[in-house]
Amino acid sequence: MDLDTVRTFVAAADAGRFQEAAAQLAVTQQAVSKRIAALERTLGVRLFTRTPRGAELTIDGQAFLPHARELLRVAERAVASVHTGRRPLRVDVIASRGAASGLMRGFHEAHPEIDLDVLMLLDIETAVAAIRSGTIDASFRAVAMPGRPFPEDIESVRVLDEPLQLLTGPAHALAGARSVTVAQLVGHRIWMPGIVPGSEWAAYYDDLVAEFGLTIEATGPNFGSDALLDTIADTPALATFMGEHTRHVWPAAHGLRRIPVTDPQPVYPHSLVWHRDNPHPALATLRTYLAAAAAGHDTAGTWTPGWVLQH
16 A cells, blocks of 8 residues: 555545645645545545535545554654664673673663663674674674674774673682782683683683683583572682673672782773664764773783784
């Protein structure tokens, strides 16, 4: 069904005269007559009766009018859903409890007027493909992984260097330390079953191991963060790494310790990634917010892999 004919029908029904409907629609009266006739042929009924006072709706026209109005409302909503100025800003934060999720919560608090769709896409290639196709507007990633440069139409800016902390149970040998150096971690078993081969965080920890001789184990199935925290709490021989801005809740009886790591302080680099031609106005607002909220990068005493982009 041609929406122009439906729109003309509604205008004529409201005006009561084809001439007035033509003026409202900025078309000729003949064009209005042709559109109404086309709609009547499509529906197989008469919609108007001509009278000395103008055009009156037939019984069929009266029955069709509320549905015609709803058709136009649905069409307006359909257009609005993809209009870059009105649809929600779609952002991938990878995981709900990570630093990127916290950044987006802060953005929402600062700009509650901006509608958001928050997604969690694990794989970097999936995220980049979604950015290029327009399925999402932006993603938080560590860039750029060795051997996987971004396409030329993808832009990125570094927004947060997140310090790593050591998480231990109460019986771990380092549980009482106020801080630990990287050198002190050598020989200790750091268990991280959530490392996904081929991911940017796998590349990060591979470089951390190679640089400082640490022992990071990714063995066993990944049953999620709750199972990880239970195991760390109950196993004195195991510890894990956790980002400073990662938020987890555990029972007080676990007695878990979050211990800063120093000399140097390993930091995980979070960057915002987007398509250079994305016109969504809220994307610019997000970038401005993150630029104002971001601290300095590559400060003295910190470490990141050599492949991390500096801008």
